[in-house]
Amino acid sequence: MTHSEVFEQSQWPTNPLAAAREAFGWLVTGPHPVTVNGRLFECLPDREVGLVELRDVLLGEDCPQRSRDEVWRYVIERARAERGTWMLVAVGLALPMLTPIAGWLTRTDDSDDPHDLCAEALRGLLDEVHTVDLDEPGIAARLRWSAYRAGHHALSRTLLSATPTTPGFFSDEPARPSGHPDLVLIRAVRSGVVTETEAALISFTRLDKKPLAQWPRPDGMGYEGLRNARREAEARLAAWLLDEDDGSEHTPAERDAPGTARGSTQMPGTHQGHGK
Template sequence: MHHTARTVHRRVACVRSSGRSPLGALEEAFLALATAASPLTLPAHLVCDEPEQPALPVDQFRARLAHPATSSAQRERSWREVVRRAQQLGEPWGTVAVAMAVPVLRRVLARLARPAHLERAEVEQEALAAVAVAVRSVDVDAADVGRELFAAADRAVHRLAYAARRQAAREAGSAAVRLGRLARLEGRPGCREAADAAGVADAGRQEDEYTVLARAVRAGVVGIAEARLIARTRLEREPMQRLADERGVSVRQLYRHRAAAEQHLSTHLREQLREQ
């Protein structure tokens, strides 16, 4: 049973690093099982009242399982059988059990109010991991095993989205205080000395750049979180990986955010120069 969750976690970890969709990678593995020379099958009578053949490849079985004409009783007994095999036999049935949930997971993710800075791949990974864990622990004699798996995924992705929104709010609040202080330094005597006392390298140049960021935030050119990203990685030389871990996004996505923010800032500064 533990092997099921470990297998899915390894698979989604690999696709996360490569930028591929975790759901897409799982689908590839699932379809490979269904289209092999000796395809993996399930009893047809679980989803068909009068089956024409004794067994169905797992992809055809899933299509029947998701079909509106399939009764709730057929779905319940199908999920029990799939999860029972995953728990008792391990792989590849663990992969099959999680992949059986993919059609519903796509609907769950489509309904999710996902913050803009939260990558879809991260959400997909969270959903798949939640289903993998639930497959391992759910009671196969429960009234509706499938619903238990879907509910676990739904809870997981909503927790992830909530945490991302909270983190963004905390960052925005902290950055607002800091940039506000920097903005108030503008034009005051002793600005360079204050920066030197704080141990900031090349104080005069950096204070000017901080002030530019503060002005850009006030003008609505960049957001607080974007200005903080530029300040911490460009001026303070913090590793991009550290900020990516804090915000729960990939380094690649954070680089894209910074590049877009810097492009807006650059355009704004050029326009100001033309006006002078």
């Protein structure tokens, strides 16, 4: 048995995110670690920058959103063109987003093997790497949102397919995966309370604490119009959460009434691509 075969059988992690972290480690160590040319980016020093340093810069609060998007655009363009190493670079840079997502999902799941949920979150991120609009701001936020959505869908399927283990006894309806604000937003989208675009906007500006001005607006729509649209979406969300606390639910007719998420096509001045 070769050394590589022993390594694969005895040391390679079974959790997809742990495996991605292990593989990312290969890119940042050794005699020829992967680097980016910092001279290409406003937020980086004028030299070759290693991936760990790059990741730390992207996580820093003093890194402007414009600079984050420039780096992510560069990485994703190379990942799409070259795949392989640069696709792994994208995943490695996104691990600080994926890890807490996996934590919330697996904490809600009672199964002994949470790896499927981690794999689905990772798949959601990779799908977005292939499709995200690189000309729009908030690239990282949309990557994270897609990972949450994919993982949450997998979790919902797991909970709904749960079967009783003792004949003649049936468990109560599984508790909803709540707690983390992004998971609450996902449930609100699935319930028709807000659109995916509205949820992404709320996540981008409230949870990621990015300025509302950084969310793109088409010609003719002012800042106040976008702020009012967000306020209306948040009012619907707050009312829905209060209804949930009271144990009541809106009927389909109420959800489809004018002014609700399903009664309108999308947030004025935005497009559905942001909700991916």
